[in-house]
Amino acid sequence: MSDTQIEVPIETFPIHKESDPSRRSNRLPPHRIVLGLIGLGLVASAAFFMRWDWLPNYGDLILQGLWRTIWILCVTVFLGFLLAVPLGLAQAAGPAILAIPARAFCTVIRGTPLLVQLWLLYYGLGSLFPQYPWIRGSELWPYLRQAWPYAVLALTLSYAGYEGEVMRGAFASVPKGQLEAARAFGMRRFTIFRRIWLPQAIHRALPTLAGEAVLQLKSTPLVATITVVDLYAVASRVRQDTFLTYEPLLLLAAGYLIITAIIVSLFRRIERLIPSKLG
């Protein structure tokens, strides 16, 4: 693979662009009011003319699914990021013996669909395990028989693969002067990494991290295909039980919109915490 990788991370969610100042005015332009009214009318007509009587019966299940979706999202983003830091560091500054495997891992993860990875782990790996008696007898077996460890593993690896590439760029973009200054202070290598290199790299990667977190949220419904009951699986079940086409799906879409909005505002807040005066 040459150095000019084409797959630059595209900007997935434009929260970090200042919208142009003319739109920032407080006065609501008349067409916005009309559009808002139309939107409200659509929501109201959906509430009135569609069937929502199934909602109380499935309340608990929906909350469970919501919780599982958020839980999987948080765990995989956290673990994936922990994995992405060494992957990025190995590619940016590591010796070839570490950099080549890291690069190969990122290429394979980003070159194959997540659905295939998920099914490979769940059906492929999951079908190999029972052949070995020592695995069946081990402490881990009760977990390996369930679906969620495979879901978490697949999503974590996928996030690490995409994020490793982002962290590579972030580590490489920290100015050399910063690291040289740290060395001149007599810091040990690990201290340099902990105090200078990692914080600056994370700050540079934050906008992309927010976009990747949203992408990760959008990947979570895939776990429903290996029988993990997340928000999407709950909606599918409602559709099967009640024979309704639109209502559960619209509610599902609204749910994902709200979670996305929360992620975006959370990252915006984190970003504001960090003083942005980088050399």
Added chain:
Amino acid sequence: MADASIIPAAVTGMFDLLSPFGPGWGANLLRGLVRSLQIAFGAFGMGLIIGTFGAYAKLYGGPIARDLAAIYTTLVRAIPELVMIILLYYAGTDLINRVLEGMGYQRVDISGLAAGIVVLGFVQGAYATEVLRGAIKAIPQGEVEAARAYGMSPILMMRRITLPAMLPHALPGLANLWLISTKDTALLAVVGFSELTLETRQAAGTTKAYMTFYLAAGALYLFITLFSNVILEFVEKRARRGMPSVKEAR
């Protein structure tokens, strides 16, 4: 093909299972690969068309067109692809049939290929809108002004100036979109369209050789990606000829 399920997977070698002839499942996988590529091409092309209109609406449209384009891109990029696919696939065909019945026509069966292309193209369009908008904004203002000064009509200006000049800026983003498009075709397996992933699943389920077939499918997808990378690199180099390289510009 029927006897493949009778022979245990451990006895027949991995390559017998994958062979494109006789009891092997290679032909099925390759057929799925071709269908995946058809959908990826169609969706990418449709995404480009939607994206061009979307980018023009966002940049030059009136306030309402701008807001509608913003709503479209925001919604599509915030709702998971799988949910969009289910929503458009089931609800979309249901709506079309209801409209047709209301107008007194027969119900139609919408082919999986067309539905898949439309659904994925709709999703791709939102991302393409953002890529093309950024690329058009990167064109030096003077070139557009010069075209206006020549008295070019907007269509002529788009054909002669804007689209060719934005291409080098748009290509990295579009290359990425193409790769996403090839991988997103796998999601159509969930709605039962027999592309590569679903063919793989069926082959694996029948022969119980899960590892073999999923690894083979992964290798095929990876091959598409790597092959595309080579071609895209060449195209990008050609589109950027005469321009300073990205590294020097930094």
